[in-house]
């Protein structure tokens with residue numbers, strides 16, 4: 001395939017140094033193409049283009065920007081199948097998932113904010129003979145840094161509101177998954193989007209991501225990725241007083257209460273555990289089950305998990321593809337090994353050697369979904385983010401114990417509660433120290449709601465009005481009435 005290039009000032013360019021990296025199809029181990037190994041020099045060029053495009057873009061009206069978001073959504077929709085194919089090839093996720101989640105949500109991210117901008121009005125406060133107007137203006141040039149698990153889904157989640165609020169952008173996708181960000185640049189070119197408003201610089205995190213965070217003219221950073229990297233981003237941005245939104249790792253609990261109708265809810269619990277090979281920050285990687293139903297749950301859960309169709313992501317029948325890379329496969333296998341060292345028992349799945357995936361090449365980064373029981377909920381395997389197709393099972397004997405277990409990690413992103421009584425589930429959810437809790441569902445997303453975590457899962461919220469707030473600055477204009 002043609003090489004990926006940076007997208008700066010509406011033109012495609014190699015990196016200034018001419019250096020490149022390779023992007024690999026993790027399901028086959030084959031190199032797909034190359035991408036620029038950019039540096040601070042490329043980030044400076046992209047930022048200059050963004051600053052030059054800033055005045056004209058921020059002078060447009062919300063109406064004009066909403067119209068642009070609709071045009072982009074329309075163009076992405078026309079190319080949804082191409083986007084799904086590229087995303088599946090770049091990440092190893094099944095084509096069915098790439099269509100249903102990645103491509104579809106990339107369109108709806110633009111569509112949602114195009115419409116949300118219309119409904120959103122600013123408050124006016126009148127008192128003491130004066131009228132106070134809350135005036136919004138763009139942050140300016142913002143840096144968007146995104147991970148490899150949901151590449152276009154998470155990039156567009158940031159691009160749409162950033163554009164809506166009149167900002168210009170320097171974006172950096174993960175070096176592991178550059179394909180669909182590149183396609184977004186092609187779509188913007190196709191719809192004649194103003195040059196320099198959206199810029200894309202590819203490369204390694206410490207070389208390009210770091211340069212974006214350090215650049216003095218990039219006034220806000222929206223970052224999604226690992227907690228360890230989030231700490232580096234925060235340490236760099238904080239003394240520069242940049243606006244900062246961090247959506248980081250998670251080690252989420254799926255809590256199954258004693259009255260949960262298991263036949264009806266098992267599919268949702270399995271999806272929460274293994275969607276995208278468990279490579280979603282919202283996945284439930286710890287399954288806490290009331291001891292009274294633990295054995296019945298375990299039997300049904302292990303049966304469902306061992307029947308998940310794992311294989312070639314290009315096949316329509318595949319439910320779980322590969323993980324993102326051979327390196328990540330090794331990292332996940334090390335946690336399966338650790339789980340056994342810590343006293344856990346593998347009930348299904350295991351390393352690629354112990355539980356080989358049939359019908360795929362050994363060069364592919366495949367693992368079968370793995371369930372481990374018998375571990376303390378404070379073990380490393382049950383508290384560290386694995387970010388792969390591995391869940392641990394833990395019985396509890398009271399709701400309070402379940403709450404304490406669920407809250408016993410350094411993360412606080414999401415969780416789910418399963419029960420026949422939704423009022424009970426809602427009451428239980430309020431005790432979970434996380435940013436999001438689903439009751440009897442998972443990944444049901446209303447884009448108007450706040451999205452983000454607490455503790456080591458990040459700082460800030462994006463979504464709906466929270467995104468508009470992050471991607472704008474407020475001025476209160478107080479007008480003394482005559």
Ligand code: TXE
Nearest residue numbers: 146147148173174205206209210225226229248249281387
């Ligand atoms: O994240 P990284 P990755 C977690 C999960 C996963 C881990 C690594 O644990 O194993 O993060 O995934 C860029 N300054 N999640 O590699 O390494 C990097 O190039 C600025 C949870 O995706 O944090 C990439 O574009 N940027 C997460 C982006 O940061 C830097 C989803 C994320 O890379 C940088 C994905 C630096 N110094 C992974 N170093 C979620 N919560 O959704 C790297 N980057």
